[in-house]
Amino acid sequence: MKLADLVRVLDDIAPPHFAFGFDHIGLQCGSLESDIKTAAVTLDHSLFAVQFCQNQGCDLLVVHHPLIWDPITELTPENPTVLPAYELAKSGIACFATHTNWDCAQGGVNDALCSQLGLINCIPFGPSQPELLTLLQTYVPNGHEETLINKLKSQGFSTHCGYQDCVYQSAGLGRYLPTSEAKPFLGEVGQYASTPEVKLEWLMPNRLVSRAKAMLQEAHPYEVPLFIEAQAGSRPAAHIGRVGHLTAPMTLKDFKTHVDNKLDTSALVWGDPARLISKVALIGGSSGSDWRSAIEEGVDIFVTGEIPQNEAVDAVSAGFSVMAAGHYATEQPGMAAMKNLLDHRVPEISWKLIEPPPGFGGRPL
Numbered sequence: 001m002k003l004a005d006l007v008r009v010l011d012d013i014a015p016p017h018f019a020f021g022f023d024h025i026g027l028q029c030g031s032l033e034s035d036i037k038t039a040a041v042t043l044d045h046s047l048f049a050v051q052f053c054q055n056q057g058c059d060l061l062v063v064h065h066p067l068i069w070d071p072i073t074e075l076t077p078e079n080p081t082v083l084p085a086y087e088l089a090k091s092g093i094a095c096f097a098t099h100t101n102w103d104c105a106q107g108g109v110n111d112a113l114c115s116q117l118g119l120i121n122c123i124p125f126g127p128s129q130p131e132l133l134t135l136l137q138t139y140v141p142n143g144h145e146e147t148l149i150n151k152l153k154s155q156g157f158s159t160h161c162g163y164q165d166c167v168y169q170s171a172g173l174g175r176y177l178p179t180s181e182a183k184p185f186l187g188e189v190g191q192y193a194s195t196p197e198v199k200l201e202w203l204m205p206n207r208l209v210s211r212a213k214a215m216l217q218e219a220h221p222y223e224v225p226l227f228i229e230a231q232a233g234s235r236p237a238a239h240i241g242r243v244g245h246l247t248a249p250m251t252l253k254d255f256k257t258h259v260d261n262k263l264d265t266s267a268l269v270w271g272d273p274a275r276l277i278s279k280v281a282l283i284g285g286s287s288g289s290d291w292r293s294a295i296e297e298g299v300d301i302f303v304t305g306e307i308p309q310n311e312a313v314d315a316v317s318a319g320f321s322v323m324a325a326g327h328y329a330t331e332q333p334g335m336a337a338m339k340n341l342l343d344h345r346v347p348e349i350s351w352k353l354i355e356p357p358p359g360f361g362g363r364p365l
Contacts, residue, residue, distance in 0.1 A: 001036050001037075001346065001349060002032070002034070003031065003033070003034045003035075003060065004032040004154055004155070006039075006346060007027060008159070009342075009345055010098060011159060013098075013107075013338065013341060014098040014101040014108060014338075015105060016101055017101075017131040018100065018101040018104040018105055018237075018238045019100045019101040019104075019129075020127075021129055023099050024066040024069055025066065025099050025100070025101055026097065027094065027095075028066060028085075028097055029067060029085060029088050030060070030088075030094025032154070032155065034059060034094055036094070037349060038059055038349065038350045038352070039058055039342075039350070039351055039352070040052060040053050040058045040061050040351070040352040040353070041061075041063075041335050041336075041338050041339040041342065041351060041352070041353055042061070042062075042064075042335055042353065042355070043063065043065065043328060043331055043332045043335050044064070044065050044328075044361060044362035045061065045063045045065065045066075045084045045088075045095060046084065046356065046360070046361035047083060047084055047087070047361075048354075048362075049061060049063070049084070050087045050088055050091075050093070051087075053088075053093050054091050056352060058093060058352065059092075059093060059094065060093065060094045060095070060096065061093060062095075062097075063095065063097050064099055064335055065099065066097040067085055067088070067097060075089070098338070102338065103240045103283070103284065103285070103334075104238035104239065104240045108337070109285070109331050109333075109334030110240065110241055110282060110283060111242060111337075112334040113242070113282055113303075113333055114242050114282065115333075115337075116262050116263060116333045117258070117280070117303075118246070118247060119242075119244030119246065119280055120245050120246075122243065123243050123244075124239035124243075125241045125243045125281060125294070125297050126240045126241030126281075126287075126290055126294075127239070127240050127290065127293070128237035130234040130235060130237040131207075131234055131235045132205070132206045132233075133205060133231070133233055133234055134203075134204060134206050134209050134230065134232060135202070135203055135229070135230045135231075135232040136202045136203075136204060136212060136213070136227065136228075136229055137199060137200065137201045137227070137229075138216060138225055138227050139172070139174060139197045139199050139226055140197060140200060140222070140225075141174075141185070141186060141195050141196070141197055141221060141222075142171075142195075142196045142197065142198060144220075144221050145198040145200060147219050147221075149165075149167050149200065151215050151216060151219045152216070155211075155215065157202065157204055157208055157215075158202055160204075161235070167200055167201065167202055169199065169200050169201070171196070172196075172197050172199055173194055173195070173197065174194070174195045174196075174197040175192065175193065175195075176192075177191070178190070178191070182223065183223050185221045185222050185223060203232055205235075209229060240287075241282060241283040241287070241290065241293075242282055242283075243279065243280070243294075243297050243299060244279075244280055244282075246277065246278055246279075246280065250276070250277055251273060251277065252271050252272060252273050252274070252276075252277055252321055255277040256269045256323070259303070263325055263326070263329040263330065263333070267323050267324060267325040268307070268323065268324040268325075269321070269322075269323045269324075270315060270321065270322050271301070271315075271316060271320065272321070275321055276300065277300045278300055279297075279300050280299055280302075280303060281293075281297055281302045282303040283303075284304065284305055284327075284330035284331045284334065285304065285305045285327055285330060285331050286306040287304040287305075288304060288306055288307035288311040288312075288324070289308075291307075291315045291320060291322050294320075295318065295320055301320075301321040302315070302321075302322050303323045303325055304330065305324060305327035305330040305331065306324050306326075306327055307322055312324075326364065328363045328364060332363075335353070336353055336355075339351050339352075339353040
C-alpha cells in the first residue's frame, strides 16, 4: 500500500482537525509515494523503537509523540535529540505522528485508558479546540483542472468531515491583456485574450493553506495564478478527556491498587485514602492542571500521567483527589488500541506493537 493511501486511513482514525493548535502531527519523515508492507506502532520515537523497526524491516513507524517538535538545526548522529530522526531518514523508514488528535478521537488514548481501567458510561470532557477553516479558490484553463485536483487529492488535502476528494468547480470566462512583461500561457502579448476557465474551490484547515498553495503553484499552468482565501468558519471540537464510572465504589487506597494492577505502574496519589471513588475523570499524558475542570464534572478523582507538585498541593487544598499514574502507563494502551484497529482496517500491512522493556524506550522501571 502506498503511504498516501494509508495516511487517509490514519486521518480517518485520528482526524487531524481534532489536534490542538500547538501540536505537530502527521507525516514527519518519509515520502507519501513509498510502499508500506510492514509497520510498527508505539508511544515514543525512541532509539529503541527505531532499532526495532530497522531489525524488523519496517517501512513505517506510527508514534503518539511527534518525532519533530522544535525546528531542527542539524541532523547528526552526535545529537541525541535528533538521533532517532537521523536513523529513520538513513534507513528510509517513514514516521507518522498521531498526538492530541488521537487523544481526542473515538477509540483513542483516553477511551482506551477508560477501557483498561474498567470504567463504564464514559463521556467526553475537558479541553477542546475547534479548527478554523479556509475556502481556497483558484482559476485554471479548461482541460487543466484535473491536474490541480489530483495534486491536492494525492496529499489528502481535500478531505472534509468523512468525505474524501472534496472540490467544487464552476465554469467561467477569464479575460486579460498580456503586457510586454508577461509570458502568457495562453494568448499573445499586446492582444486581449478570452479564455474558458474553471474555478476550483477547496475547504481546508487554515494550517494546510500555505502548503496547498505551494503545491498548486507548482502544478498550475499559469505564470502567475490567482489564489483567493476566505475564512469559512470552523470544524466542531472534540474534547480530549473522558468521565466514567467504576462498576462499584472503592476507597482511594484501593483505587490506587486497582490502577497499579491494570496499568502495570506505581501511581502517585494525593487525597484522603479513605475517600470513596466512584466517578472518575481522566486525561492520559501530562494534564496536571486540568483537575480544575474535572471538579466541575462532579467526579471523585482526576487521573492523568503527570502532575506538578504545586498542582497536587492545590488540588488537595480544594478537598479533591488527584492521581499521576505515569505518562507511559496512561498512553501506551491507546497505541495498543491503534495497532488493533489498524490490523482490522489495513490487514494487507503487517502491524507490530512496540512495547519496550522497563527502563528503555521511554518506559520507566
